[in-house]
Amino acid sequence: MNKKKELAKNTVIIFLGKVCTQLISFFLLPLYTGYLTTKQYGTVDLIQTYVRLLVPLITIELEMGVFRFLIDTRGKEKDTKQVMSNNFTILFGSLFAFSVLYLIITQFIHVDYRFLILMDIFICTITGNLLQVTRGLGKTLDYSIACIITGIMTVVLNIILIIFCGMRVPGMIISIALANGLGALYLFIKLKLYKYFNKKLIDFSLIKTMIKYSAPLVPNSLSWWIVSVSDRSIISLVLGTAANGVYAISNKFPSLLSSVFGIFNMSWCESATVHINSEERDEFFSDICNTVAKLFSSLGVGLIACMPFLFPILINSQYNEAFIYIPILALGVTFNVGVSLYSSLYIAKKMTKQVAATSIMGAVLNIVINVLLIKYIGLYAAAFSTMISYLVMMVYRHFDLKKYFNIKYEKGLFVKSILIFTFAIVLYYQRNIYLDILNKLNGTREELNKVLNEMIESVSEILTSHNIKFKIKGRVKSVYSIYTKLTTGRKWSDIYDILAMRAIVENVSDCYLAAGLIHSKYRPIPKRFKDYIAMPKANMYQSLHTSVFGDKGHIFEIQLRTKEMDEIAENGIASHWSYKEHTSNNIKNLFDQKLELYKNLIDTYAETESNEHFVETMKDELLSDLIYVFTPKGDVMEMPTGATPIDFAYRVHTNVGEKMVGAIVNENIVPLDYKLQDGDIVKIITNKSSTPSQEWINIVKSTTTKNKIKAFFAKSEKEVYIERGKDTLEKELRKRKLAFNTIFSQENLKTILTTLKLDTLEDIYLNVGNNKITPNSVINIIDKVYEEKEPPKKVFVENKDKETDIIVSGIDKVKVNLANCCNPIYGDEIIGYITKGNGISIHRVNCHNLETIENRIVDVKWNNNTNKKYLCELLIHSNTLDDHIVDIIQRVTKPDVTIDGIKTMSKTNVIVYNLSLYVRSVEQLNILIFNLYENSLNRNYTFDVSANANQTNHVNLYNTLNIDSLANEKIAAGESKSVKLVLTKAMTENNTGVTTNKAEIAKSSNELSIPDKDTADNTSSAELIVSIRTGVEVSIGIIIAIIAMTATGIIVYTKKRKEAKHE
DSSP, X not given: OOHHHHXXXXXXXXXXXXXXXXXXXXXXXXXXXXXXXXXXXHHHHHHHHHHHHHHHHHHTTHHHHHHHHHHHTTTOHHHHHHHHHHHHHHHHHHHHHHHHHHHHHHHHSOOTTHHHHHHHHHHHHHHHHHHHHHHHTTOHHHHHHHHHHHHHHHHHHHIIIIIISOOOHHHHHHHXXXXXXXXXXXXXXXXXXXXXXXXXXXXXXXXXXXXXXXXXXXXXXXXXXXXXXXXXXXXXXXXXXXXXXXXHHHHHTHHHHHHHHHHHHHHXXXXXXXXXXXTTHHHHHHHHHHHHHHHHHHHHXXXXXXXXXXXXXXXXXXXXXXXXXXXXXXXXXXXXXHHHHHHHHHHHTTOHHHHHHHHHHHHHHHHHHHHHHHHHHTHHHHHXXXXXXXXXXXXXXXXXXXXXXXXXXXXXXXXXXXXXXXXXXXXXXHHHHHHXXXXXXXXXXXXHHHHHHHHHHHHHHHHXXXXXXXXXXXXXXXXXXXXXXXXXXXXXXXXXOSEEEEEEESSHHHHHHHHHHHHHHSOBOTTOOEETTTSOOTTOOOOEEEEEEOTTSOEEEEEEEEHHHHHHHHHOHHHHHHHOSSOOHHHHHHHHHHHHHHHHXXXXXXXXXXXXXXXXXXXXXXXXXXXXXXXXXXXXXXXXXXOOHHHHXXXXXXXXXXXXXXXXXXXXXXXXXXXXXXXXXEEEEEOTTOOOOTTHHHHOXXXXXXXXXXXHHHHHHHHHHHHHHHHHHHHHHHHHTOOHHHHTOHHHHHHHHHHXXXXXXXXXXXXHHTTSSOHHHHHHHHOOSOOOOSOOOOOOBSSOOOSOSEEETTOXXXXXXXXXXXXXXXXXXXXXXXXXXXOEEEEETXXXXXXXXXXXXXXXXXXXXXXXXXXXXEEEEESSSSOOHHHHHHHHOBTTBEEEEEEEEEXXXXXXXXXXXXXXXXXXXXXXXXXXXXXXXXXXXXEXXXXXXXXXXXXXXXXXXXXXXXXXXXXXXXXOOOOOBOOOOOOOTTOOEEEEEEEEOOOOXXXXXXXXXXXXXXXXXXXXXXXXXXXXXXXXXXXXXXHHHHHHHHHHHHHHHHHHHHO
């Protein structure tokens, strides 16, 4: 018989049996998803996954060895019996050993459905072996009949046990096991397999040979299990069994392709083995590989194309998430077809070690991708890992087999297939949106048109009964139009005009009358009534819009307008005037308002920074969406969407905006960044002495408003800064007891201006006023040898020690003073500055007065033997208005700490305490601040403690913990209460990693004074993995691409090296 015909015949026979089983399994999905929760289905799927893992381990892949050896013994009855006898010996010996081991282990480790799982493993192992024996004997028809029996009995048993008996998970396990057992029983009886066993034919040398062939297939099966289903174990561990249930459903559809190819592959493996030594094998193999590649690429694309239609019909809505992973898995299964195709060639050559090696490689890659990505992208990681593993294995085997076979593919076949797949996947996700729209439309277009016509008739009857003359028309919104709105960020719940109608009446009063009549019969949707007649849009569009609920729950948008309004809406104001010599005063007034707006915009041109800025202003004012708000007198103001009270104030008048201090909207005080809504009544509060704030520029919406605020500061800031800078310089000169005319003489002024690269004295004032330079840096240019005129800092000396507390490098018995500008304390990093006639001035190393001084610096350090105290100030911000002076004094009063004074300053919702005290060191100051903070937590208020403006903050400020304490709470026997800990962590790019949140029961008691004997559970902690994800989708795509390309590159390079060595 012709090789292809023989292959086709065997494929058809096996197909009849296998397709029955697979289709039955496929069409059982509505039963499973309807009666089992995602968690229950995930549990069963996980059990079957582990069964598929254990079976090849128990039998050492014996069934594949038996299949291969029985092909060689066809026509030799004695040899066949010998292979079968040794097969049954190994099979039942392995099952007995496993059963004993399993029962012992499960005595100590709890396993749900313990005996059901053992039964499932036992029966599936025997069934798998007998099926391969049947194939090896060439009884393909009996193989198919056994598969059909298994499929039919699976349906019958599932219906009985799941639906009628309500057994759910156990019922599904029992159904699968018993159905397989009945198929195996048929084979055992039909083929009289009991006749093939003869204990005299047991040959341990043959057993050793069979095991030597089969054993390498064990790591292959294990690796294959890892590639195919290990991701489900990781999913269950990381994401839960419910997520595994979703992923299992997404696998069901692509597995159809695997099942179809599996049917063919059984025949292909047999044909490849039979014709492995044929002279025409390369031509035969090439022909089959090309045909399979084309066929299954087409089937994969076809599966993707059908899914949007089949999935909603077959799968319960609780599994909808599974839909999005199907295309990735379908592409992976297509790669798997190539892997399995090449696997049969390895088996035919008895090269089982190569099969194992490539499978292990794919398994490792699969696990690595899953472990790295599954917690970041969830089920996508599992889908991508499967696809990439199959791709890498296929590429490796393709190049490896070139050493043994000359298989030729059609030019460009792989590239074309990948391009078609990519196009299909893109369309798949886009089509998903369309299907979602169709599902939510609640009917076909014909049905919706019928509903719309019924509504039009109803509205027509209402208007006719009240003698209103009208024309009415309606439309159903197109799917594309809905899609466009959804893809621009609109939510489905925001689309109310799917069914819409428009009534054109004689006059404005009829518009309002019609709206009232319609609302009297049909319930209007709140906040969906829009009056564009009283408040026209920017393009002078006028109409009444309302949305109502129809009789059958459909939502209708209804527009009501006059003929004149309809003409303007359809053709524009210019077209309306070209046909109408006379127009209504209402329209003329609107046009006058718009011309006034254009005039105002042109007037702002002089205030803008550039022509481009002016264009942006025009676009903002004329093209943005608008809202309509009212002044207290009822005047309508047109504002851009998102406008604030500041925008409103400037729209009223620039002077109103510049003097505003607050706003009242709808009789409620609102913040200045409040976003105005349609219909708001706005009142602006002003103060003659008030001026705008720089922050307003970031708050306001209107570009015109921004320009006006910037123009104000451009005119006023310079004068303010100049005055401030002049005043600051004069104060510093008085502080140093220096004469202004001396420092800023004509000659000195030239030196200062040259050094600072400025032009005039006003420039100096301006830069000092806006803090670009400090007054000291200006004065020190002239007064380089600066003599501090202020008395040294007062130091409280408890033990009357006269010795200095500063050691100057290389100088003995020199006068030193602590600088008042930075107030160093023992423990600060310090530096010395040599003054003129007043010794050395001691500063902190980061003191701002040293910024411009390069010379006369000397190294100094603290004298560790000093016993002095130093004056410092703390600012304590309390978040309550209660008086905490007593608490503060109690916490800081120590034998070696002296309080100099405490002042309080009240602000909105807080009290600020200014505490002056003498301490010995920075370390002591830190302890005091910690004590203040700890005390505040114990008393249920919070302190924010910091050093004053003249000092560096000596401590690390503590984050506030919001703790729902269980202090003084009674907990009854059997009762449980929880405490919530909020762990706060400041985020930077460098502090990712694991952060631990820890809680501890510090003290507990009861009325009987019984001590807590078990304190081991009084502490609990939780770890939080902190990561920063930027562009996560792009990052994931790059990671996956790099892994795939790297692995493929290594494979190709390795194979090239090996080929080069052979040559």
